[in-house]
Amino acid sequence: MIDATEIEELSRRIEKLSPGDGLALLTDLFPGEVVFSTSLGQEDQVITEIIAKHKLPVKIFTLDTGRLFYETYDLLEKTVGKYGLTIQPYYPETDAVQNLVQENGINGFYQSVEKRKACCFVRKVEPLRRALKGNRVWVTGLRAGQSSNRQRMPLLEWDEGNQILKYNPLLRWSMDQMLDYIKEHKIPYNSLHDKGFVSIGCAPCTRAIVPGEDPRAGRWWWEASHKECGLHEPGQLTKNA
Numbered sequence: 001m002i003d004a005t006e007i008e009e010l011s012r013r014i015e016k017l018s019p020g021d022g023l024a025l026l027t028d029l030f031p032g033e034v035v036f037s038t039s040l041g042q043e044d045q046v047i048t049e050i051i052a053k054h055k056l057p058v059k060i061f062t063l064d065t066g067r068l069f070y071e072t073y074d075l076l077e078k079t080v081g082k083y084g085l086t087i088q089p090y091y092p093e094t095d096a097v098q099n100l101v102q103e104n105g106i107n108g109f110y111q112s113v114e115k116r117k118a119c120c121f122v123r124k125v126e127p128l129r130r131a132l133k134g135n136r137v138w139v140t141g142l143r144a145g146q147s148s149n150r151q152r153m154p155l156l157e158w159d160e161g162n163q164i165l166k167y168n169p170l171l172r173w174s175m176d177q178m179l180d181y182i183k184e185h186k187i188p189y190n191s192l193h194d195k196g197f198v199s200i201g202c203a204p205c206t207r208a209i210v211p212g213e214d215p216r217a218g219r220w221w222w223e224a225s226h227k228e229c230g231l232h233e234p235g236q237l238t239k240n241a
Contacts, residue, residue: 002136002165004158010165011156019169020050022155026137026167027057033136035059037128038087040075041200042178043141043170045187050169052083058139061088061131065123066097067202071192078188090127097122107204113223116205123202132162142168145175146199146215175215 010029014022027034036051036058038044051058062076080087100122101108109116132138142153159166170178182189192200196208198215209218 002158007156007158007165011154014156014167019047020054020056022167022169023047023050023056023058023139024054026139026165030136030165032057033134034139035061035132035135035137036139037131038062038141039201040072040079040190041141042182042189042193043143043173045075045079045189046170046178046181047139047141048079048083048085049185049187052085059088059135060085061090063124063127063131064089064091065202066092067123067204069190069192069200069203069206071190072200075188075190082188088131090131092123092127096126109205110222116220116223129162132164135164137165137167138162139167139169141170143170143173143175143178145173 014025017025023034034057036044036047038048038060040062048060050056051060076087079085100119104111104115104118109119138159144153153168153171155168155171157166157168158164173181181187190197190200192208196210197206197218198209199219200206201219205220207218207221209215
């Protein structure tokens, strides 16, 4: 268990550190209990490279929703081959997918925000909970520049829903800073990024954007929601969390 005071103190320490040093600190404090969720996005590829370069004992997993782009699977294979890391896939429960499709149809998520979120829950949120279970720290590739609601996120926070510390090491990196790092370190990335795809999720729910559009505009473009799937709801510090 960790309380708000401890989180605040740890936050002050980690604020002064680079992403690599921040990850090293957390793996020292929580050995065997730090896990990184990668969607194979550009930010996540940077973190994967940092973990591999520093040989950090961070467990890595990805959520395979069953509806990803071919290019995403191709990148997964290239990443594992380049860095020699194990990236554990987590899949949705078969019965839950069958029930969802039977009730809402194969593409029911286009019909309403509620049905889209139901699909995200089955294919992403529930598998995430299984992946995080038994761990103390969840590392993500979130950046403040990705969306307006992410600009309010702290570098280190308590995720109440998942009962876990959440570390966002690239939170304050700019897009240019991230792209320069990828180029400098020759990090493999999804070829769809070169075709106007900025934020890449499931194939039916992602489109390319045009210059000037919000980076999240290509996700669930048919709805006017705040462009989140439920994985990253605002967290909060709580006593005796």
